[in-house]
Amino acid sequence: MPIPAAPRSSSRELLRDNVYTSLRDAIVDGTLAPGERLRDSDIEAWLGVSRTPIREAVQRLERAGLVVSLPGRSTTVAPVDATSTGNAQQIAAAMHELAGRLAAPLVSDDAIAELERANADFAAAIAAGDTDAALRHDDRFHDVIVGACGNAMVAEVLELTTPLLRRVERLRFGSFAARDSVTQHETIIRAIRARDAEATARASRDNWLALGLSADSADAAGA
Structure with a gap:
């Protein structure tokens, strides 16, 4: 995953929403392309957050049809069909x-x-x-x-x-x-x-x- 040049900060009380919004916007604007693999470690480095809010955000993105998760294997940006x-x-x-x-x-x-x-x-x-x-x-x-x-x-x-x-x-x-x-x-x-x-x-x-x-x-x- 290409990490954007400027890190994004998240306030504690809105952490989960901010992680979700950052990932959602990156998918919508094409920064994260269809088929691209999302790795927790890359997202941690980008947003400076722990894995818990990342996983919660990914679950929301999956419900929205923006990512595809294969348990124990990988999470990728969903194709546009x-x-x-x-x-x-x-x-x-x-x-x-x-x-x-x-x-x-x-x-x-x-x-x-x-x-x-x-x-x-x-x-x-x-x-x-x-x-x-x-x-x-x-x-x-x-x-x-x-x-x-x-x-x-x-x-x-x-x-x-x-x-x-x-x-x-x-x-x-x-x-x-x-x-x-x-x-x-x-x-x-x-x-x-x-x-x-x-x-x-x-x-x-x-x-x-x-x-x-x-x-x-x-x-x-x-x-």
């Missing part, structure tokens, strides 16, 4: 549909303003070809709605499914096809401003189903 990507996309679309339906009558004017700012920043990142910023502002946009929906289980399910999709989404957000997402976000904002729960739900679902996460995209991400 069309079936798992498609399954995750369906679940994510359903969760965002539910979040939109629940949030529409509850979301505040300040939250709607934040949706507009997040989408403007998303559009600027796409125009600049900054894929990392685009993904960050897309998360920011959808987090407003998920946070306003009042159902904590939606966020818990999305924590499992979204990282798997992000590996493939990096290809889309680095292309002109991502501009469609800006328009789709605008449709969501109009629906939620009108407090139209069904229109918000439908637009949120369609946004995630329109990502273009095809078998070809999955194969390219796994290459």
Whole structure:
């Protein structure tokens, strides 16, 4: 495993979450490639933590479909395949549909303003070809709605499914096809401003189903 140049520190109270986040982000951004072996000793050297939080983080990553563990043998970064990507996309679309339906009558004017700012920043990142910023502002946009929906289980399910999709989404957000997402976000904002729960739900679902996460995209991400 290639160890990043800059060590990352973890506070004691958030140790497990930080180890998980560091490994998850390294897999999503391609630092840790599909098929790459994860060794406890390498991760210890990188993050400066003991094996217990590493193993707990790996278990969470396995549940999210990002690593494959063979007990007593090895742990590797999971390949990107069309079936798992498609399954995750369906679940994510359903969760965002539910979040939109629940949030529409509850979301505040300040939250709607934040949706507009997040989408403007998303559009600027796409125009600049900054894929990392685009993904960050897309998360920011959808987090407003998920946070306003009042159902904590939606966020818990999305924590499992979204990282798997992000590996493939990096290809889309680095292309002109991502501009469609800006328009789709605008449709969501109009629906939620009108407090139209069904229109918000439908637009949120369609946004995630329109990502273009095809078998070809999955194969390219796994290459």
